[in-house]
Amino acid sequence: MRSELAFSADDLARTRFAVSPMWEVVASYQLLASPARHPLHQPWLDQVRPRVAAAGLDAGWLAALVPAQGYVPDFLTPLPDDPAPTLAAELAAIRATAPRDVRTDLDQYPTSNPRAQALRADPPGRLAQLADEVATYWDLALGPYWAKVRAVLDADVFRRARQVAERGTGHLFNSLHETLSWDNNTxxxxxxxxxxxxxxxxxxxxLVPSAFVGRVLTWSRPPHPPQLLYPARGAATLWEHQPVRHHAAIAAVLGRSRALLLTELETPTSTTDLARRTGISAAGVSQHLTALRDAGIVSTHRAGRSVLYARTAVAESLLADTD
Known part of the structure; x- marks a missing residue:
């Protein structure tokens, strides 16, 4: 099927980019729900699937509303008001969705879907439960990796904006994905x-870049402008091993133990695992991580009974700048 989206001068003037946490929630959960292997994201899937299953999120609201393929309700991906809304802001928008819009979206679901029917019967109450589950999923599956994911998305937006400045909007649209083409203001x-x-x-x-999709997805809800989700460039590098160069220079600033811990935090890790891998005592690891957390260099994320430590954007920038 071919569809066409006409553009006036006003439409082009109002075309913009946004980075959306909820779009990444939906796209990443679709990957988790798929039985197929995804070589690009397999390292992430192998780490996250056990956590999601242990929390029962493979059989909750997201499981009922976000299939591996097919329709996803529009209220799960509210229109971003800002270029980079927070997850909290988007969850607030979901909770505030008009019952009429919720029920319209749920018309796409069979009556045999009990959670969809429960949501239809009590949109305000059930949306609050759904939002709480999304927050839990974020802590387990995306929060620990968000610094890396966000860096890829921001880099894509920067590159696309430069394309517009240098070669025009038509070139931008033609380069987003093979299923998109720009011709005659359409x-x-x-x-x-x-x-x-x-x-x-x-x-x-x-225009919303995503690190977890391989195709174009669209969103349309009058009277709002449409959204178009497209694969972000650079997603293939997300889970590649990136050796830390000039380790000695970082150690001279942070100390040898803290530099070593940052190196080991290429993937989110618990205190116990870090102690085992580095030979530093658990108490010493905890002390160093607390200092790094207070400095905004690492972040903490609860995963069941464990706490995972992850690099923040500050840490990723520090390590990237050592090349």
């Missing part, structure tokens, strides 16, 4: 599912 999409038109929707277009 963005053409080759799709398998629903069409996207200007009928009844708002002016402009919100």
């Amino acid at each position: 963005l053409q999409l080759v799709r398998r599912q629903c069409a996207l038109t200007r009928d009844g929707i708002g002016a402009g277009l919100v």
Whole structure:
């Protein structure tokens, strides 16, 4: 199926980018729900699947509403008001979704889906439960990795914005994905599912990069402008091993033990695992991580009974700047 999204001068003037935590929640959960292997994201899947299963999130609200393929309700990915809304802001928007819009989206689900029917019967109460589950999923599956994911998404937006400045919007649209093409003031999409038109929707277009999708997804809810989710460039490097160069220079600033711990935090890790891998006592690891956390260099994320430590964007920048 081919659909066309016409652009006026006003539509082009209102086209913008946004980085959305909720789109990454939906896209990443679809990967987890798929029985197929995904070599690009397999390291992440291997780490996250056991945590999600242990928390019962493989059989909760997300499992009922986010299939591996197919329709996902629009209220799960509210229109980003800012270029980079927080997860808290998007969860607040989900909780505030009008019951009419919730029920309209749920018309796509069979009556045999008990959670969809419960949500239809009590949108405010059930949306609050759904939002709480999303927050738990974030802590387990995305929060510990967000510094890396966000860096990829921000880099993609920067690159695309530069394309617009240097070569124009038409070149941008032609480069987003093989299923998209720009011709005669119209963005053409080759799709398998629903069409996207200007009928009844708002002016402009919100372009949202994703580290977890391999295809284009669209969102349309009048009177808002449409959203278009596309694969971010650089996602293939997310889980690659990145050796830390000039380790001695970092150690001279942070200390040898703290530099070693940062190196070992290429993936989110618990205090116990860090102590085992580095030979530093558990008490020593905890002391160093507390200092790094207080300095904004690492972050903490609860995963069941364990606490995972992860590098923040500050740490990733520090390590990247050592090349």
